[in-house]
Amino acid sequence: xxxxxxxxxxxxAREPASPRLYRKIAARLMDGVREGLxxxxxxxxxxxxxxxxMGVSRPVIREALLALExxxxxxxxxxxxxxxxxxxxxxxxxxAANVTAMELVxxxxxxxxxxxxxxxxxxxxxxxxxxxxxxxxMRREDGTFDDWESAVAAFHMTIAHATRNVAVERGVRDLWDxxxxxxxxxxxxxxxxxxxxxxxxxxxxxxxTALKARDPVxxxxxxxxxxxxxxxxxxxxxxERAVAEARARVAEMRSQYFAGR
Numbered sequence: 001x002x003x004x005x006x007x008x009x010x011x012x013a014r015e016p017a018s019p020r021l022y023r024k025i026a027a028r029l030m031d032g033v034r035e036g037l038x039x040x041x042x043x044x045x046x047x048x049x050x051x052x053x054m055g056v057s058r059p060v061i062r063e064a065l066l067a068l069e070x071x072x073x074x075x076x077x078x079x080x081x082x083x084x085x086x087x088x089x090x091x092x093x094x095x096a097a098n099v100t101a102m103e104l105v106x107x108x109x110x111x112x113x114x115x116x117x118x119x120x121x122x123x124x125x126x127x128x129x130x131x132x133x134x135x136x137x138m139r140r141e142d143g144t145f146d147d148w149e150s151a152v153a154a155f156h157m158t159i160a161h162a163t164r165n166v167a168v169e170r171g172v173r174d175l176w177d178x179x180x181x182x183x184x185x186x187x188x189x190x191x192x193x194x195x196x197x198x199x200x201x202x203x204x205x206x207x208x209t210a211l212k213a214r215d216p217v218x219x220x221x222x223x224x225x226x227x228x229x230x231x232x233x234x235x236x237x238x239x240e241r242a243v244a245e246a247r248a249r250v251a252e253m254r255s256q257y258f259a260g261r
Contacts, residue, residue, distance in 0.1 A: 020100075022063035025054050029064055030088045033073060044074060044082040059248045070183035099178045101185045101234045108175055109227040112156065115172060116207065116223045117216035119162035130158045131208050138201060149180075155204060159211070203229060 029050075032038045038045075045053070050061045065082050068074045074082045137143070137151035153176055160172035179185050203226035210218035 021056060022060045022067065025056055025060055026064040026067040028054065029068060030073065033084055034087055038084050040084050040086060042084055043080075044084065046081060057249055057252055059245060059252070067183045070186070071181070099182045099185060101182075102231070104175065104179055104182070104185050105227055105230050105234055109224065109231070111171055111175065112159075113220055113224045113227065115163050115165075115168050116159055116211070117220040118165060118168065119159045120211055120214055120216040120219040122164045123159075123162040123211055123214070127158050127162045128208070128212055131155055131211065134158065135201075135204055135208060138204060152204075153180075159207075162211075200226070200230075 029038070029044075033040075044050070044065070047058045047061045047065070051058045054061065065074065065076060069076050069082070071088065073084065073086060073088050075085050076082045134151045134155040138148060138155070140147065143151075156172065157169075157176065160169040163169060203222065206222040207219060207226060210222045
């Protein structure tokens with residue numbers, strides 16, 4: 001794996017970070033693990049050293065290491081560093097880790113918006129009951145994000161099953177698999193949920209009402225409204241994250257400047 005020289009690293013660190021830069025760095029680190037540069041059981045170089053080697057800032061390295069940790073490739077031990085747990089052989093997991101929250105929501109808008117209209121004419125009373133139970137679980141304000149995710153997944157997968165189309169159900173399941181595997185999706189959707197908790201509940205209730213009426217047109221419109229709202233809230237979360245990253249870069253530059261005085 002090609003490493004940048006210290007000179008190149010210092011120059012790149014002054015450049016604005018791309019929103020996807022940390023994913024490129026994560027891929028390079030994965031290549032290093034795969035090639036044995038960072039052996040299984042061994043300790044990864046420190047953040048500062050990796051920042052110089054990769055030519056990026058430490059916050060970008062931190063994001064890349066978090067991505068590898070979520071995928072189970074490394075383990076970050078407080079006060080000790082990051083240790084390699086396994087070689088990344090699962091290409092499916094690697095592909096899922098590269099999907100962004102916006103890409104995922106756009107795909108769901110195309111796919112699930114049509115799937116629900118098919119479910120509306122095939123759904124059973126038992127499946128409607130499952131949707132009601134999932135919605136009740138989503139209303140719990142004391143639950144964790146994982147509790148919320150589990151209930152939301154159950155809601156949408158019940159609709160996918162109600163299409164009575166194995167290919168459609170598998171397609172929806174694959175989208176939700178990517179949602180759970182991608183660290184960026186998880187982080188962005190968690191931030192978006194903090195913005196639109198009540199809105200999302202109302203939209204899921206509207207979807208359920210349309211399905212109870214066995215109305216494919218209303219069901220499609222309800223899903224589209226729900227997912228278009230999700231796009232907006234993901235954009236808001238991305239905006240806040242960009243501002244936070246910019247502040248972190250400025251703080252790091254300020255620290256480096258005053259350290260040399």
